[in-house]
Amino acid sequence: MLDEKTIEIIKSTVPVLEEHGEEITGRFYDLLFQHHPELLNIFNQTNQKKKTQRTALSNAVIAAAANIDRLENIVPVVKQISHKHRSIGVKPEHYPIVGKYLLIAIKDVLKDGAAPEVIQAWEKAYGVIADAFIGIEKDMYEQAETQKGGWKDYKAFQIDKKVKESKEITSFYLKPEDGQVLPEFKAGQYISVKVYIPDTGYTHIRQYSLSDVSGKDYYRISVKKEGIVSSYLHDQLHEKDSIEISAPAGDFVLDPDSKKNLVLISAGVGITPMISMLKTVAKTQPQRNVLFIHAARSGEYHALRHEAEEAAEHSSVDTLFIYSEPSEQDRSENIRFREGRIDKQLLEEVMTDKDADFYLCGSPSFIKEMKKLISEFNTPPESIHYELFEPQLSMV
Structure with missing residues (x-):
């Protein structure tokens, strides 16, 4: 536990951190990678270049700092x-390294504002926070x-099958090379994929949501081609090739005890964890009412549509697809879609029961807009769950 003097000093640094925080973390990452x-x-490194990680x-x-006296x-x-x-x-050995260069960065940026007692207080506070992470992660x-x-850590999987799902998204069916049974996972969780890309000099790790139900002899990820790693997966890796993945992780999962109606709202590649949730509920809670809303540019950009439609055929699922730029082919096919975007009027029209559990996935701007709209129905914050593709709060 921290003493009162240390807590007082840490809390007093909040205004300074709010002013100089990103300068400090930018300096921190420069030092960290240099040494x-x-x-x-x-x-x-993509997030490093975009500066989202330092934010x-x-x-x-x-x-x-603001919650140092009530870390719970x-x-x-x-x-x-x-x-x-x-x-x-x-791993635990990474935390002292992070702490060392974070303190140096605070000194470098704040200069005279980083008095010895401030640095000492932050050294104590970082130790307490790091111990909390280490314990949970253990x-x-x-x-x-x-x-x-x-x-433990990473394991070799073979790409059993690649399936093009839309103009931008391809599914990868992954089976363990050792032939062992796969651990169960919760709908909404993700795996980390680790690949070495020639000419970059280091390995790359990315998280991808599992896009199918648990209990099969494969894991499936459905990847949008939009960066160095996803492009490598799309263009350079083929069926029977090997990749390394971590065991499933993540807390963006369905509440197994909730009996409320379920509303799943996604956009673009945000459909991937939602399909897992939808298919899981259709299988395990076929009587639970589910409203599945997905926004895409058009039908050719809409991945996994048929799986959503199939789930709706055999359970209490209602689907609604929103296309911002529908094609003539979309209009000629028997697809239940609306042209436009998801707005409050549409939600009011299609939601018969607003006392529901809401799960959102998409771009940060999409999440922000959907949270705003749903909050206007007086939905309690604890009923709104979401997954972002950008870095959120992160200590390392």
């Missing part, structure tokens, strides 16, 4: 981050390894 280039094999870390440091307030976020850390392979590593069919 530990091996960590380039863990960190997403996420800055937000995390500010949140930790950020436990849900810590667990969310820890899922990602376990998935990509963050349990997650043990669970991943000791569960039936589980494994």
Whole structure:
């Protein structure tokens, strides 16, 4: 536990961190990779270039400082981050390295504002926060390894099948090379894929949602071609090739005890975890009312549509597809779609019961807009769940 003086000093630094946070975290990452280039094999360098990771870390440091006297307030976020850390392979030995260069970055940026007592207070606080992460992640590593069919870190899988789902999205059916049974996963979880791309000099790790139900002899990911790793998967990897993946992780999952109606709203490649949720509910809770809303540019950009339609045929599922730029082919086919975008009027029209569990997945702007619309129905925050593709609060 931290003493009152340390807590007081940490909380007093919040305004300074709010002003200089991203400068500090930018300096931190520069120092980290300069002195530990091996960590380039863990960190997403695309997010580094876009500066989204430094923003996420800055937000995390500010949140930790503001809640340093009641860290239980950020436990849900810590667990969310820890899922990602376990998935990509963050280990206890990484935390002292991060702490060292974070403190140096604070000194470098704040200069005279980083008095010795401030640095000492942050050194203590970081130790407490790091211990919380290490403890939670230790349990997650043990669970991943000791569960039936589980494994430690990464395991070799073969691409059993590649299926083009839309103009931009391809599904990869992955089977373990050792032929062992696969661990169960919760609908909405993801796996990390680790690949070495020639000419880049280091490995790349990306998270992809599992897009099918659990209990099969394969894991399926449905990947949009939009960056260096996804392009490598699409263009350079073929059926029978091998890739390494981590065991499933993530806390964006269905509440197994909820009996409320379920509303799944997605856009673009955000459909991937939603299809897993939809097919799981259709299989395990066929009487539960589900409204499945998906937005896409047009039919040729709409992946996994037939699987959503099939789920609706055999359970209490209602589907609605929204196309912003429908083609003539879309109009000629027997597809239930509406032209336009998801707005409040549409939601009011199609939602018969607004006391529901809402799950959202898509771009940050899409999530922000959907949260705003749903909140206007006086939906409690705990009933709105979402998954972002951008970095969120992250300590490393």
